[in-house]
Amino acid sequence: MNTPFLPATRRAVVGGLAVAGATALAPVELLAKTASSAVRPFRVAIPEADLTAMKRRIADTRWADAEPATDDSQGVRRQTLEPLMRYWATGYDWRKVEARLNALPMFVTEIDGLDIQFIHVRSRHEQALPMILTHGWPGSILEFLKVIDPLTNPTAHGGKAEDAFHLVIPSIPGFGFSAKPKVTGWGSDHIGRAWSQLMLRLGYERYVSQGGDCGSVISQRMALQKVQGLVGIHLNMPAVVPAEIAHVMAAGDPAPASLSAKERYAFDKLEAFYRDNAAYAAMMNTRPQTIGYSLVDSPVGMAAWMYEKISQWTYSGGDPLKVLTRDEILDDFSLYWLTATGASAARIYWEDHSNNFNARGVIDLPVAVSVFPGEIFQAPRSWAERCYRNLFYFNEASNGGHFAAWEQPALFAQEVRAAFRTLR
Structure with a gap:
């Protein structure tokens, strides 16, 4: 069923943020619904004060010392993160x-x-x-x-x-x-x-x-x-x-010999993920509130937590700037920071409390x-x-x-x- 739209003007407070009155599009029949089911523009x-405060907190970061490892095996490298954070504080809009x-x-x-x-x-x-x-x-x-x-x-x-x-x-x-x-x-x-x-x-x-x-x-x-x-x-x-494959992985046993080439490739990729890169999920599955304090208190701490996964999960060889602009990455970081949703977003892991790759x-x-x-x-x-x-x-x-x-x-x-x- 197609829903007609007409201009409408509203003001609301959503998620703790003031929504300025402005012309938007709203469904005709929905405007007449009860308040609980209404669709509001x-x-x-x-x-501006929130943006100023964000940039100030980034600039005032107390940085961890640079990692002794010569690669990212200990996490996001300071030489990678610091220039991006400097731009976030001084050039990002x-x-x-x-x-x-x-x-x-x-x-x-x-x-x-x-x-x-x-x-x-x-x-x-x-x-x-x-x-x-x-x-x-x-x-x-x-x-x-x-x-x-x-x-x-x-x-x-x-x-x-x-x-x-x-x-x-x-x-x-x-x-x-x-x-x-x-x-x-x-x-x-x-x-x-x-x-x-x-x-x-x-x-x-x-x-x-x-x-x-x-x-x-x-x-x-x-x-x-x-x-x-x-x-x-x-x-x-x-x-x-499949359940039997998930059981083998959980037990730390070797891949079954019966797997096809593509199944074995998937098994190996997941095994490496669980071994080297799944600690974030274990934390959010079990203690999202504990990590959440850091995610809503430190913009650089939050950015490092998220950037690691963006760099690993983009098809970029570990350099997400090959496929995303730095503004696109910082748009995402800023959205989480300005809405203070680092902890509340992490809680969906706790709510599901399951391995989201398993059938x-x-x-x-x-x-x-x-x-x-x-x-x-x-x-x-x-x-x-x-x-x-x-x-x-x-x-x-x-x-x-x-x-x-x-x-x-x-x-x-x-x-x-x-x-x-x-x-x-």
């Missing part, structure tokens, strides 16, 4: 990304007592397929800014009108401009049900879901729960590790998978077919990593278009 308006966000139709609505902020961009093509895009950690809605136009306006980007999508891009609770849960229970199952409620509230009775990282988990939970309106999902980090059940709904070469592990088709009874699309992309939409927007858009072509 949203604008970002970070006070948050207002550019703020203006970019405010040029988009953004809204907020209350679901289960929590304000959810989201971008909602409708295609001009009437038969566009509604899709909800979900980010992950340490990402944000900023991951998707470069794919909005290719997906909503495909004819301007080498696609066809029948490839168009209406896009809903929410901030996960506790991330960015969405409110922070004050009670436990906001894990991926709950978020998945909230996303269904959001799509139905916007008038979309038939829609698809796409996600990587946390967004992949949420999309899969939506499919497992068969939430209302969902007709299919696309994943760029599928959780498909959690067999999904009957249609599933599409794109495997990117820089992902934490490359899911083999054989494992995906065991988890997804209706695996209608599977492709190994030629470029891109964990943050596929952020790193390779054109390729990501191409994958999503191809994936959902048969579900329209």
Whole structure:
């Protein structure tokens, strides 16, 4: 069902941030709903004092001494981080990304007592397929800014009108401009049900879901729960590790001899990840509040915690500036810092408290998978077919990593278009 839009002006306070009164787009019929289900226009308006304070705290950092190791085996090297932080404090301009966000139709609505902020961009093509895009950690809605136009306006980007999508891009609770849960229970199952409620509230009775990282988990939970309106999902980090393989890894045993070449490659990549790079997840799975104090108190400490994963998970050979600009990386850091969401975002790990690579059940709904070469592990088709009874699309992309939409927007858009072509 297509929802008409008209200009509207509102003022609200969302997630502790003042939202300036401004002209935005809002659904006609939704403006008349009750306050709890209303969809209110949203604008970002970070006070200048907050930006000044952020830069001052960066400049006043008490730096750890440089690591004695000659590589990054002890973590993010000071010679890598310090120049980026210097630019953050002296040359970076948050207002550019703020203006970019405010040029988009953004809204907020209350679901289960929590304000959810989201971008909602409708295609001009009437038969566009509604899709909800979900980010992950340490990402944000900023991951998707470069794919909005290719997906909503495909004819301007080498696609066809029948490839168009209406896009809903929410901030996960506790991330960015969405409110922070004050009670436990906001894990991926709950978020998945909230996303269904959001799509139905916007008038979309038939829609698809796409996600990587946390967004992949949420999309899969939506499919497992068969939430209302969902007709299919696309994943760029599928959780498909079979139970017997997960057991072998947990025990520290060698890979089974029966694995195919691609299964063995996936096993080795995951084994290396667990051995060398999974300490952050163990901390956030078990003690997000403890690490959270540092993440909301020190911008450089927060940046180091996040930069390490961005450098490891982009398809960049450990240098994310090969695929992202320093402003794009700092936009993401600034969003976490200015909303003080380092701790609240980490808590989704505690809520799920599970290994998000392992299969959690067999999904009957249609599933599409794109495997990117820089992902934490490359899911083999054989494992995906065991988890997804209706695996209608599977492709190994030629470029891109964990943050596929952020790193390779054109390729990501191409994958999503191809994936959902048969579900329209």
